[in-house]
Amino acid sequence: MATPIGPQRLVLRLRMHRHPVTFPPMSKTATLTNLQLRGLAGRFVVLDGSEGCGKSTQAKLLGERLAGAGAVPLVVRDPGTTRIGEQIRAILLNPEHQEMGMRCEMLLYMAARAQMMKQIIQPAMDAGKVVICDRFISSTLAYQLGGDGLTAAEITRIGDVAIAGRWPDLTVILDMPVEHSHARIRREKDRIEQRSVEYFESVRRNYLDQAGMFPERYRVIFAGRTAEKVHEDVWMTVMEVIGERSSVDGNR
Numbered sequence: 001m002a003t004p005i006g007p008q009r010l011v012l013r014l015r016m017h018r019h020p021v022t023f024p025p026m027s028k029t030a031t032l033t034n035l036q037l038r039g040l041a042g043r044f045v046v047l048d049g050s051e052g053c054g055k056s057t058q059a060k061l062l063g064e065r066l067a068g069a070g071a072v073p074l075v076v077r078d079p080g081t082t083r084i085g086e087q088i089r090a091i092l093l094n095p096e097h098q099e100m101g102m103r104c105e106m107l108l109y110m111a112a113r114a115q116m117m118k119q120i121i122q123p124a125m126d127a128g129k130v131v132i133c134d135r136f137i138s139s140t141l142a143y144q145l146g147g148d149g150l151t152a153a154e155i156t157r158i159g160d161v162a163i164a165g166r167w168p169d170l171t172v173i174l175d176m177p178v179e180h181s182h183a184r185i186r187r188e189k190d191r192i193e194q195r196s197v198e199y200f201e202s203v204r205r206n207y208l209d210q211a212g213m214f215p216e217r218y219r220v221i222f223a224g225r226t227a228e229k230v231h232e233d234v235w236m237t238v239m240e241v242i243g244e245r246s247s248v249d250g251n252r
């Protein structure tokens with residue numbers, strides 16, 4: 001079993017990520033039609049799922065593919081990306097903070113998110129970029145639901161305040177059995193990752209329940225395959241869901 005990570009090293013690890021990730025225009029591989037590109041501009045896609053499901057790899061692959069197809073993607077991670085959000089992330093994941101209650105935890109995730117929405121996501125969407133976010137409120141509805149009696153209605157209400165009502169256009173849940181996703185974590189575990197297998201089983205169920213409740217804006221993809229195969233499904237899903245909406249939205 002991995003040893004808990006000390007606060008100093010945790011901060012170092014957290015700093016190793018550089019967000020937001022932008023992509024230089026690439027030589028176009030599979031160019032999208034103008035209608036598809038218009039449909040993608042200003043859209044907000046979330047990739048979510050339990051630790052070890054490959055979200056970050058999929059966010060990067062999707063960003064690269066979109067850039068190659070002529071769109072302007074921006075990859076961000078939640079919690080984090082902003083200076084304030086990265087500091088909140090360090091507080092949340094610090095294994096020394098064992099006394100943190102679920103309501104405090106939930107509000108800290110929301111605070112980091114509020115800052116990222118105002119500082120990064122909304123301006124990027126206004127500029128016509130496609131925002132790809134690694135986790136979002138769907139994570140809070142999976143990880144904090146039921147803790148200290150938190151209900152989905154409470155989390156959703158506070159989430160709506162945090163993000164000023166701008167919910168993702170599409171949330172892709174990368175799903176796989178807990179024992180498989182956890183076997184993929186090769187580094188030291190942070191405060192949340194140290195929780196029990198039962199906890200992560202309920203996290204997985206909470207994701208699947210959300211997807212069942214909102215079929216028009218959630219999709220579930222089986223993540224226990226090669227990154228390339230999962231990416232193909234993510235790509236098709238983004239094109240199908242956002243493409244459909246762009247034609248419905250007409251001259252957006």
Ligand code: TMP
Nearest residue numbers: 051078079109135136139140143192193
């Ligand atoms: P990450 O390492 O995948 O970026 O996620 C950080 C940890 O925070 C991960 O264990 C999941 C957890 N988390 C929550 O518990 N609630 C949330 O709302 C979010 C966004 C993450």
